[in-house]
Amino acid sequence: MREDMLASILSDLNGSSADIEASAVISTDGLIMASLLPANLDEDRVGAMSAAMLSLGDRTASELTRGSLEMVLIKGSQGYVVMTHAGEEAVVSVQAKSSAKLGLVFLDIKRAAEAISKVI
Amino acid sequence: MDDHEYEQLLQYAKQFSGVTDDMENTLQGLYGRVKPHMAEVTDSFYAVLLDIPKAKPFLVERIDALRETHIKWLESVFSGPFDLIYVKAMYRVGDVHVKAKLPVEFMAGSMALVTTRLHQLLGTIFKDDPKQLMESVTAVDAILGFTLMVMQQSYESSRLAEELEKFLKITGMSRTLFDNLASAYKE
Numbered sequence: 001m002r003e004d005m006l007a008s009i010l011s012d013l014n015g016s017s018a019d020i021e022a023s024a025v026i027s028t029d030g031l032i033m034a035s036l037l038p039a040n041l042d043e044d045r046v047g048a049m050s051a052a053m054l055s056l057g058d059r060t061a062s063e064l065t066r067g068s069l070e071m072v073l074i075k076g077s078q079g080y081v082v083m084t085h086a087g088e089e090a091v092v093s094v095q096a097k098s099s100a101k102l103g104l105v106f107l108d109i110k111r112a113a114e115a116i117s118k119v120i
Numbered sequence: 121m122d123d124h125e126y127e128q129l130l131q132y133a134k135q136f137s138g139v140t141d142d143m144e145n146t147l148q149g150l151y152g153r154v155k156p157h158m159a160e161v162t163d164s165f166y167a168v169l170l171d172i173p174k175a176k177p178f179l180v181e182r183i184d185a186l187r188e189t190h191i192k193w194l195e196s197v198f199s200g201p202f203d204l205i206y207v208k209a210m211y212r213v214g215d216v217h218v219k220a221k222l223p224v225e226f227m228a229g230s231m232a233l234v235t236t237r238l239h240q241l242l243g244t245i246f247k248d249d250p251k252q253l254m255e256s257v258t259a260v261d262a263i264l265g266f267t268l269m270v271m272q273q274s275y276e277s278s279r280l281a282e283e284l285e286k287f288l289k290i291t292g293m294s295r296t297l298f299d300n301l302a303s304a305y306k307e
Contacts, residue, residue, distance in 0.1 A: 030300035044304035052293055052301050059292040 005119045006034035013112040019100030020108065021079070025116055026051050026091045033090065033120075050093035054083045071106070082109055087117030121211070121277075123204065129273060130207045137266035143259035144200045150256055151198040153245050154238075158194045161237045162187055168233055178222055194234075197263055210267050214274025218282060224275060231268045235261065 010023045014036050024035035030048035037046060057072035071084040079098040082105065086092045092113045096105050121129075133139075166187060169175045179186060196206065217227060238260050246253035288298060 029294060029296045030304075042304065044300070048297065048301035048304040051297055052291075055293045055297060056291050059290070 002119055003034055006116060007036070009112050009115045009119070010034055010036045013094070013108055016108045017104055019096045019105055020094055021097060022095040024050065024093045025086065026093060028089055028091060046093060050083050051091050054085065054091050057083070082106070084109055084113050086113040087120050090116055090120050092116060126204050126207050126211070129270060130204060133207070133266045133269040136269055137262045139202060139262045139266045143262050144202060146255050146259040147198050147263060148200055154198050154241065155195070157241050158191050161194065161234070161241060162190045164237055165190065165230070165233050169230070174223070175226065178220065202263060202266065207270050210270040211274040214271035215278045217271070217275055218278035227268060227271050227275060231264055235264050
C-alpha cells in the first residue's frame, strides 16, 4: 500500500517536468523503497550511493557551518542528481537533464519530499 | 571471526608455512632443552628492542608484563598444539598490536629477532648434531612463520576495522548504510 503511494508520488514527480528523468525514494540506510529508474541503472547502487551522498552532505553542511542540509546537488556533463531528505527516515534522489530549469525541479522535489514524509 | 574462519586461517597459514605434525613433534621434543634458556632469549630480545628508539616508548613502562607474556608464548611454541586455540591467541596478539598503535613492522621485526635468537640457541644445543640442528631450525622457522602470518592477518583486519570506524564517524554514515553500499558494489 505504502509502496504504491510512494510510486504514485514518484510518478507525479517524474510527470511534473520533462526535465526529470528518474527518481527514487530510499531509506536512510540506502535501501530502495520505490523507484522510477531507467533499466540501465542498478536500483541497489542508486539507493546506497544516494543515501551515502546525503549522509556526507549532512556532515559537510555541519562541519562547514552551513546549517542543516537542504539538498545535495551533483552536476555532471550529462545532467544533475539532486538528493534531499523526505522526513527523517527517507531520501529522495532525482536525476534531471543538463538543460533542466533547476528552480522548478527543486520546487517539485520539495513538494514530493513533503508528500513522501507524510506517507512514511 | 567465527570458528569456521579461524579454521580456514589455520589451514591457510599451515599451508604457507609448511607446518607439519612431524615439526610439531620436533618442537615438543625440544621443550625440555630450550625451556631453561627461554628467559635468556626473552631478555636478549627485549634488550635489542629497547635499543630501537621507535620501539622503546611502547615497551619501557610495561617491560615486566611483556617479558612474562613472551616467555609464555615461547613455551607454547615448543609445546603446541598449533590448533584453533593457538590461532585465536595469536590473532588476538595482532589485534592488540593495532589497539596499542604499534607499527606493522614491529611484528615482522620482532619475529626476525626471535628467530635469530632461537637459531643461536639451537646452534649451541646441537653443535655436534647437524641433522638434528637442521630439523629443529626448520621446525622453528615454520612455526614462527605460521605465527607471524596469523598475527599479520589479524593486524590487517583490525587496522581496516579501525579505519572503517573512523571513516563512518567522519562521514556520518551508519554501518548498515556502508554495508548496503558495499553490497551494492559486490563483484
